[in-house]
Amino acid sequence: MAMSTTGPAAEAELERQFEETIARHDRIEPRDWMPEGYRATLVRQVAQHAHSEIIGMQPEGSWITRAPSLRRKAILLAKVQDEAGHGLYLYSACETLGVSRAELTEKLLSGRQKYSSIFNYPTLSYADVGTIGWLVDGAAICNQVPLCRTSYGPYGRAMIRICKEESFHQRQGYELLMTMMRGTDAQRAMVQESVDRFWWPALMMFGPPDAESPNTARSLAWGVKRDTNDDLRQKFVDMTVPQAERLGVTLPDPGLAWNEERGHHDFGEPDWEEFAQVVRGEGPCNAQRLAHRRRAHEDGAWVREAASAYAARQAAHPGGEAERQDAHEESAR
Amino acid sequence: MTASGEWPLYEVFVRGKRGLNHVHVGSLHAADDEMAVRNARDVYTRRNEGVSIWVVRADAITASSPDEKDPLFAPSGDKVYRHPTFYDIPADVPHM
Numbered sequence: 001m002a003m004s005t006t007g008p009a010a011e012a013e014l015e016r017q018f019e020e021t022i023a024r025h026d027r028i029e030p031r032d033w034m035p036e037g038y039r040a041t042l043v044r045q046v047a048q049h050a051h052s053e054i055i056g057m058q059p060e061g062s063w064i065t066r067a068p069s070l071r072r073k074a075i076l077l078a079k080v081q082d083e084a085g086h087g088l089y090l091y092s093a094c095e096t097l098g099v100s101r102a103e104l105t106e107k108l109l110s111g112r113q114k115y116s117s118i119f120n121y122p123t124l125s126y127a128d129v130g131t132i133g134w135l136v137d138g139a140a141i142c143n144q145v146p147l148c149r150t151s152y153g154p155y156g157r158a159m160i161r162i163c164k165e166e167s168f169h170q171r172q173g174y175e176l177l178m179t180m181m182r183g184t185d186a187q188r189a190m191v192q193e194s195v196d197r198f199w200w201p202a203l204m205m206f207g208p209p210d211a212e213s214p215n216t217a218r219s220l221a222w223g224v225k226r227d228t229n230d231d232l233r234q235k236f237v238d239m240t241v242p243q244a245e246r247l248g249v250t251l252p253d254p255g256l257a258w259n260e261e262r263g264h265h266d267f268g269e270p271d272w273e274e275f276a277q278v279v280r281g282e283g284p285c286n287a288q289r290l291a292h293r294r295r296a297h298e299d300g301a302w303v304r305e306a307a308s309a310y311a312a313r314q315a316a317h318p319g320g321e322a323e324r325q326d327a328h329e330e331s332a333r
Numbered sequence: 334m335t336a337s338g339e340w341p342l343y344e345v346f347v348r349g350k351r352g353l354n355h356v357h358v359g360s361l362h363a364a365d366d367e368m369a370v371r372n373a374r375d376v377y378t379r380r381n382e383g384v385s386i387w388v389v390r391a392d393a394i395t396a397s398s399p400d401e402k403d404p405l406f407a408p409s410g411d412k413v414y415r416h417p418t419f420y421d422i423p424a425d426v427p428h429m
Binding site for chain 1: 338339340342358359360361362364365368375376379380396398
């Protein structure tokens with residue numbers, strides 16, 4: 001290397017170059033020097049995001065076998081497969097920061113890294129499949145579209161791929177709910193009951209209020225985040241209110257009203273004590289979600305071992321399979 | 334397998350359609366080359382994003398170092414005459 005990378009003077013110079021890149025709204029790439037705090041912030045955020053995609057397969061996955069038609073089953077399968085894909089894009093991005101996949105998996109399974117609290121709520125009725133698509137994926141899109149411009153290159157590129165696919169997720173959910181709303185009174189009641197349960201947790205997906213979000217200012221300065229939690233929450237409410245009207249459901253917030261002066265909807269405060277509880281691991285499904293994930297990981301161990309053994313044998317004896325096949329045919333003659 | 338016991342990392346390149354180059358789209362872990370291609374199909378081309386996939390083990394890639402940016406790319410920095418805009422041609426010369 002031409003330039004020494006040790007010593008406080010060299011470090012200050014590297015930091016200056018890093019800050020310049022951020023100020024130009026240019027992207028930071030994996031082999032660039034970056035402050036430890038920037039790296040740690042990204043690892044925490046991207047890992048949490050990846051884990052959310054993986055755990056997020058469970059609430060809807062349980063409805064695949066009970067989808068009411070082949071069409072709905074195929075759609076749900078495709079959607080859950082997408083979530084797995086999104087998790088993998090994000091794990092890849094996270095690994096470029098110098099974390100290993102095994103470490104990320106271990107931290108999810110041991111509960112040392114978090115995933116979005118929304119997935120700790122149960123899916124009690126089939127309408128929840130539609131509500132998750134509409135509200136939960138809708139909130140995720142609100143969060144994720146600005147992240148396509150995040151300052152870390154691999155994260156932004158993963159977000160672009162994810163956002164392209166999320167739009168299908170939201171639309172299939174809304175269409176599902178529209179279909180149910182055209183059905184019987186019982187079906188309409190099922191949709192309303194589902195929306196009642198998911199509305200507040202969806203609002204909590206944007207994180208704590210700005211005043212209580214210690215990482216927000218630093219993340220904004222580094223371009224890791226592009227908007228504050230409260231701004232994104234407001235945007236989501238403004239987008240969703242007319243969609244709820246068109247659907248014919250009532251959002252369960254008596255304080256929800258258009259504010260002409262602000263040009264935005266006023267809305268009530270989510271129950272932040274409940275949010276804190278779910279984050280602490282005391283939500284309705286925290287234990288179940290992690291137990292399921294651990295079991296799936298352990299049950300899959302023999303497959304991973306078999307694939308490794310096969311790869312090792314292929315590497316040691318290239319073409320071994322074909323030779324055995326020939327020998328078999330020979331003996332059959 | 335790598336020393337750590339993890340499956341090796343592969344970088345994935347996809348040709349979007351005939352006539353285009355393969356472009357880097359991301360990475361994945363796989364036990365061997367064949368599994369890497371299969372997994373790349375499932376992870377990166379669920380919606381007809383490609384007609385051809387390349388995978389290559391990440392440890393087989395040699396890259397320029399960001400620290401060597403200046404010396405490595407300097408030879409092209411001072412050769413502006415390689416660009417068409419270097420040459421002054423009167424505006425009334427057609428088809429140029």
